[in-house]
Amino acid sequence: MIHDLTTIRNIGISAHIDSGKTTLTERILFYTGRIHAIHEVKGKDDVGATMDSMELERERGITIQSAATHTIWDKHHINIIDTPGHVDFTIEVERALRVLDGAVLVLCGVAGVQSQSMTVDRQMRRYKVPRMAFINKLDRSGANPLRVTEQLREKLSHNAVLMQLPIGLEANFKGVIDLVAMKAIYFEGDNGEHVVTNEIPEEMRDEAEIARESMLDAVSMFSDELMEAILEETVTEALIHDAVRKGTLSMDLTPVFLGSAYKNKGVQKLLDAVNRYLPSPLDGENTGVDLSNEEAPLALASDPNKPTVALAFKLEDGRYGQLTYVRVYQGSLEKGGTIINSRTKKKHKVGRLVRMHADSMQDIESSSAGDIVALFGIDCASGDTFTDESVQISMTSMHVPEPVISIAIKPIDNKTVDNMGKALGRFVREDPTFRSRVDPESNETVISGMGELHLDVYVERMKREYGCAVETGAPQVAYRETISQRADFNYTHKKQTGGSGQYGRVAGRIEPIVDGADDFEFVSEIKGGSIPTEYIPAVEKGFVQCMAKGRLIGFPVIGVRVVVDDGKSHSVDSSEMAFQAAGRGAFREAYGRAKPIVLEPVMKLEVEGPVDHQGAILKTIMQRRGTVIGTTESSGMSRIESEVPLSEMFGYATDLRSMTQGTAEFTMEFARYLPAPAEVQKELKEKFSSKIVDDDE
Amino acid sequence: MYRKFLNARSPLRLLEKGLHGGLGPGNLGIVVGGPGVGKASFLVGVALDELLRSGRVLHVSMAHTVAHIRDHYDTVFEELAASARLENGTQVHVDVDRNRSIRVYPKHALTPEKLREAVKVESETTGPPSMVLIEGLDFKETSREDLADFKALAGELAAEVWMSVSYSKEQIAELPASVARVEDLVSVALALEPGEDAVVLRALKDHDNPDLTELHVALDPKTLLLTRH
Known part of the structure; x- marks a missing residue:
């Protein structure tokens, strides 16, 4: 268990496709000792960067799934959460951004701020994630960190401040000048692993002084102490770090760092900055909803001694079996302890608790608020909340919207039917807004979700991850029917020709439910037993059956109140079946007159x-x-x-x-x-x- | 028919009798009130009144988010619809939404030039507004030239322009100094003051009408509609 929460950093690294995010992540893992060799992205050596786990992601150059990996730099625990750069996939994006406390925005030193950086940045602003910037690829021809910093200000409205200056650029890029320490930093050795501090080259001294001054100007806005120290010329490094941290946490300042991950330059200094400036779990606010109080928002405290609340933000079928990544928001998780799923109310025993590293995992005994770990063999859906039994809290609303669009799918190769089933099972578990069913009429598999792209992504994943290519039908919108006015009914179901007969009469009205949340209401105003009590549920059942498929366009009917106030039964021929049929007949009779409309x-x-x-x-x-x-x-x-x-x-x-x-x-x-x-x-x-x-x- | 019902609870209908025919196209009207008295709700009521007569409303705010303003409209509309027992409420609500446009700007960012741009975009896509509401404008910091320009825009559009003006006190004895200095540009000025169980609306200025005594209306403190009797 990590006892000092101030040493935890849960960060995301986000970037435009070709900004070198994967390379940067890999170098971070290398310098922090988590991996022992460096591969190139989409490797010529066929190994590929460690973080890029899914083939689909590689091909498209996007990250749809988030994976977390733990590493240590200078006594700080850094959990790197892979953030999706894809805007339309709301649930994935939301979950990944939610578990972050801070982020590094990676920008290409040549291309600068591109449309996707804008999108990702906007999302981070929405989720109030403090961030700093890393301008990468300074070894490339055309690299210009000053221009990119300017774009950060203009296009993204960041108060971007250069914390470093480059020593040389393009092919001559050698290192950086640290404007806080006023030293030149070089990265030597085969893989840049030796960080060498030196004096600032003579010819850059003036330039560095000017840049430091403008950095201090911007940074001193966040610290009166620093401002005084500047006037009295008693500025210390600690004072500057403190002010930068304050500005970064309040999202009013974006410190900018420089380097070239590919050429092994600048990464270690970036890691120092992550530890210094980005928030620990104690710096941010997290809220859940109180299930015992109508989902009222509830602030959670990063305190290991409070009741446990943890969010399962990602499931992974890895080579080690089913893994559930969780962020502990409050309290602690212990091996051997019992947790309860707020959604399903199922209890689980924590069999194994592990910390995930880039290519291995480590069993741990316990984990506390603020940390990100993984559980083994827990059956749950992504987005579920676990608590100990003392509280009923969820990190997300229990309300899951109904899917609004469906398509029929069919495997192109019949041999892959099993894989399709496996894939669908997993997607349904991961994403509560995704559904799959077999249509009883056409016998086709129909998947439903929240939009066209939502379904496209799953169809694509079926092909990539499960080797199951499918044919898709035309998208089908989930229409509904409802009624727009009251209509009375008085219907008699009667079959009394030979043998045991059927008899039931129901009378009453159907009417629209105005602004009600309910889809269907059944009210019995039967007095004096004109319909015997035992048959009333059968009448309701008859109506409910009709609601499943409207007579206008064949979609479910919603927003209908049925009031039954009269009827008649027969001592011998009435039965549950007869009254069900009467209910159906009554609905058919009244529906047309209730002016049904399509929603x-x-x-x-x-x-x-x-x-x-x-x-x-x-x-x-x-x-x-x-x-x-x-x-x-x-x-x-x-x-x-x-x-x-x-x-x-x-x-x-x-x-x-x-x-x-x-x-x-x-x-x-x-x-x-x-x-x-x-x-x-x-x-x-x-x-x-x-x-x-x-x-x- | 239902529109008549709905309008029965609009404070403006009553004011029209008192005021000389309401604000009138091309004119600038203001509503002054202390913090939290319900200036925003009052403006929403004024807008709904216009929307239910098939006008188009552009609601500009530097004080609230789009979602907040929309909620406000929904609350007042539902109150109206409920008290009028409106049958096809959903459809009327959809129409109202269609004819209303909300635009939110950062504090101090609205200039007459910005508003012109906005009106141009609106006119090209959905149609020119017949009423413009401006909420959260710092009246004190707005120059006479800019106010004159807002009024000129009202004239060009032949639209009514309403603005809310914040006042530091609850009771408003006379036109605040920030308004008095541009009194000639303002055709109608109304004051909102908290009363015992209603909000009191009264006129501080009504075109050139010297007698303001008859304009005195009690409004529901939640919706700023006429209280039900």
């Missing part, structure tokens, strides 16, 4: 892009029957919130990219069901009735 899922769409492209972005929304809710403008960027019907969102990513030259990004989630416009309803109805005709033939 369509409407998504909350948030698009962010430069103010100049605002008009173009608005147009993409208006073209899709969208309603603009509002626009927020700040530092040259616009964030546009809107609601758009899901059925109009196919292909949006491509369209938005071309309308804005790739400068805008969007996120999308389900918002609510709203009545579809008349022409859409008409089209759906026609499609449904033609399908019925087909089926009859």
Whole structure:
């Protein structure tokens, strides 16, 4: 167990695809002694960088899955969490960013701030992750760290401050000048493992003095002590470090470091800075929700003696079996202890507790608040919260939205059916918004989720990770039906020709549930036993059966209250079955007269892009029957919130990219069901009735 | 029909009788109030009044987030819909949302030039607003030229422009100095003051009308709609 929480750093390393994130991560693991040889990314030696675990990620150059690895630098425990750079995959992104306390933003010294850095940076701002920058690839031709720092200020609105100056650039890049210590730092040895401190080269002395002064100017804003010390000329390194740390934690300052991971330069100094400036678990605030009090927000304390709360943020089927990565937010986890899953209420015994290193793992006895470790053989879903039995807390809301889009899938090669099943089983466990079922009518496997891209990613993963390529059907939007006015019914189900008969009469009304959260309500106002009490559940069952498939377009019916107030039974011929049938008949009778309408899922769409492209972005929304809710403008960027019907969102990513030259990004989630416009309803109805005709033939 | 119902609880309907026909297109109106009295809610009420008469509203704020402002609209709308027993509430609500646009700027970032740009974008995509609300403008720090320019924009659009003005005290005896210096640019000035179990709305200025005594209305402190009797 790590006793001093101030020595823990849970960090993410995030970057644009080609900024050298993987190389940097690998060098970090090398210098901290976790791996013993350096490979190149997508290696010529066929080994590949250690962190890049999935083939899909390599091919696309993106990271969809987060993996955590532990290492130690200068008595500090650093957990490196691999952050997805993919904006549309909300749940993955949210989980990975959530467990971070701080981050290193890696920028290419040549290309500078690119669109993806903007996206990732925006997400980090949203999740309030303090960050520092590392300008990489200074050995490349065209590298210009001053320009990149300027871009950090202009494009990302960071208060970016250079903490170092490069000694030489491009092919002549030799090392850096540390503007705090005012020393030149060189990285010698075959792999840059020897950090050599020297005097600043004579010809750079003036330049360094000027840069130090402007660094001190910016940094002293965060410390009165430092400001005084500057006036009295008694500045110490500790005072500067303290001020930089304050500015970084409040996210008002972004210290900038330089290097070339590939050429083994600057990485160790970056690690020093991670320890010095990025937050420990004690510096941030974490909140869960109190399940015993209507999910009210609850602040958690990084205190090992309080009740345990831990979040499972990632599952991995590794070569060691099923691993569950958890971040402990409060209390501690102990080997042999018992924990309970807040969602399933299942108890688990902590059999093995391990710390994951890049290529090995280490058994540990216990782990405390603030740390990131892995559990073995615990059956759970990603995003689940574990607690000890004393509290009912969850790190995320228990409310899981219903999927809004489905596609049918079929393996191209029938031999891979088993793999498809395995893959689907795992995805369902990892992501509660992803569902899989077999359609009883068509016998096809149908997967459902929160958007087109959401499903695309899983289809792709099935192919890459499980060797199961599938054919996909056309995306199917999850429409609903509802009624818009009250209608009465009085229906008699009667079959009394020979043998035992069937008889049941039900009367009452169906009416819309106005702004209610419930999809269906059944109210019995039967008085005097006109329907015997024992048959009333059967009547309800009859109605419920009809709700599953509406008669308008064949989608589930929601928002209906059924009130039964009269009826009649027969002493011999009435039965549960008869009253179920009566319920179904009554619904059929009343439904048409209750003016049924089609509801369509409407998504909350948030698009962010430069103010100049605002008009173009608005147009993409208006073209899709969208309603603009509002626009927020700040530092040259616009964030546009809107609601758009899901059925109009196919292909949006491509369209938005071309309308804005790739400068805008969007996120999308389900918002609510709203009545579809008349022409859409008409089209759906026609499609449904033609399908019925087909089926009859 | 339902619009009439809804409007029955709008403070503006009543004011229109007292005021000479309301604010009127091309004019600048302000509402002054102490902290927390409900200036924002009042503006939302004014906007809904316009929206329910099929107008288009641009709501500009430097005080709240888009989500916050939208919640505000939803709360007031639901209160209205409930008291009017509106049947097709969902559809009316959708229409209202469609005709309203919220724009949020950082503190002090709104200039007449910015507002012109915004109005241009709105006009090109959804249509020109018939009413503009400006919330969180630091009235004291806004120059006479800029206010005159806001008024000019109201004229160009033939729209009503309403602004909220913060006041340090709860009771407002007269036009605050920040408003008095530009009194000629302001056509209507209203004061919101907390009363015993209602918020009291009264006029500080009504065009050129010298008699302001009859303008005195009690509003529900939560929704700033007319209290139900």
